[in-house]
Amino acid sequence: MGLQAYLTLAAVVFCIGLFGVITRRNTIGILLGIELMLNSVNINLVAFARFSGDVTGMVFTIFTICITVAEAALGLAIVILLFRVRRTVTADHLDLLKG
Amino acid sequence: MTLDAVAFWGLAVLLVGSALAVVLTKNLFHAVLWLALALTGTAGVFLLLDAEFLAAVQLLLYAGGIVTIAVFAIVVTERLVGERISQTSRRIGGGAVVVLALLWAIVSAITERPLAVVRPPMADDLTQTLGETVLTRFVLPFELLAVLMLAALMGALYFARPDD
Numbered sequence: 001m002g003l004q005a006y007l008t009l010a011a012v013v014f015c016i017g018l019f020g021v022i023t024r025r026n027t028i029g030i031l032l033g034i035e036l037m038l039n040s041v042n043i044n045l046v047a048f049a050r051f052s053g054d055v056t057g058m059v060f061t062i063f064t065i066c067i068t069v070a071e072a073a074l075g076l077a078i079v080i081l082l083f084r085v086r087r088t089v090t091a092d093h094l095d096l097l098k099g
Numbered sequence: 100m101t102l103d104a105v106a107f108w109g110l111a112v113l114l115v116g117s118a119l120a121v122v123l124t125k126n127l128f129h130a131v132l133w134l135a136l137a138l139t140g141t142a143g144v145f146l147l148l149d150a151e152f153l154a155a156v157q158l159l160l161y162a163g164g165i166v167t168i169a170v171f172a173i174v175v176t177e178r179l180v181g182e183r184i185s186q187t188s189r190r191i192g193g194g195a196v197v198v199l200a201l202l203w204a205i206v207s208a209i210t211e212r213p214l215a216v217v218r219p220p221m222a223d224d225l226t227q228t229l230g231e232t233v234l235t236r237f238v239l240p241f242e243l244l245a246v247l248m249l250a251a252l253m254g255a256l257y258f259a260r261p262d263d
Contacts, residue, residue, distance in 0.1 A: 001103060001104055001107045001147075002214060002215065002216035003214040003215045003216070004209055004210065004214045004216075005107060005111075006144070006148070007209045007214070008206055008209055009111050009114065009115075009144070011202060011205040011206055011209065012115055012118075012202065013114060013115065013118050013137075014205075015198045015199075015201055015202040015205075016115070016118040016119055016121075016122055016198075017118065017121075017122070018197075018198050018201065019122050019194050019195065019198040020121060020122030022190060022193075022194035022197065022198070023122065023189060023190055023191050023194045024122070025189055026127060028127060028169065028172055028173060028176070029122075029127060029130065031169070032121055032122075032130055032131065032134050032169065033121070033122060035134060035138075035161075035165060036118055036121060036122075036134070036137065039137070039138060039141050039161070042141065042153075042157075043141060043144055043145075046144075046145055046148050046150050046153060047148060049148075049150075050148040050149060050150070050218060050221070051214075051215040051218060051219070052215070052219070053218075053219030053220065053221055055221070055225070055228050055229060055232050056232070058150055058153060058225070058229055059229060059232050059233055059237050061150075061153055062153070062156065062229070062233065063237075063240060063241075063244055065153075065156055065157065065160055065161065066160070066244055066247075066248065067244070067247065068161075068165075069160050069161070069164050069165060070247060070248060070251035072164075072165045072168055072169070073164075073168055073251060073255050074251055074254050074255060074258075076168050076169060076171070076172040077254070077255045077258040077259060078258065079172055079176070080172055080175055080176065080258070080259075081258045083175070083176045089176050
């Protein structure tokens with residue numbers, strides 16, 4: 001399979017994740033969509049690294065995986081904290097900063 | 100079809116199917132389990148791309164770490180409120196239009212240009228090369244990453260402090 005097939009697969013997964021971010025009401029559901037999007041970017045990085053014969057893309061995949069894990073831990077910690085304060089995790093109800 | 104193509108298409112079907120289940124299933128807990136399957140499928144894609152170390156990291160950190168944290172968050176928010184989190188979606192039509200337009204833009208950009216089909220040879224021990232590259236050429240981002248992890252740890256600890 002060529003590079004094109006891997007890039008298309010990653011694009012499809014990215015768009016599905018974006019669909020989840022747009023349509024989910026629950027904050028945790030939105031975070032799961034963001035995880036899917038970040039994950040598909042990793043496929044892109046590894047595919048480009050493999051098909052260009054350069055290890056740099058794989059190094060950056062390690063970095064993005066670590067940053068994603070930190071993001072998920074902090075994001076879910078914020079969700080739990082929001083829940084303790086507002087008693088809801090529905091994104092539409094978290095409108096304290098509404099202009 | 101070669102074995103490579105069979106493995107790719109199998110993993111592609113698994114990945115896209117479980118990703119769709121993540122964003123469409125009603126039960127949030129099931130969505131997390133589907134996410135675990137999708138992340139494991141991604142590890143399989145990494146194996147297809149000869150990146151064994153990244154597949155292992157993917158399984159350990161994503162499928163192990165993020166899924167555990169997400170399940171924990173769901174259990175905590177669900178138990179405290181005393182009722183199941185019903186997982187409804189909104190703006191499905193508009194979201195589908197936006198996403199399909201984006202997908203069309205990306206795929207047309209991908210198919211427009213000739214892309215590599217042949218894999219150039221890489222180092223025999225890719226894991227060793229990865230380690231050497233991280234600790235020589237990319238040592239500064241690596242150390243910055245350590246600072247970031249420390250900041251994330253401190254932030255999570257701050258959020259988790261008991262109410263006073």
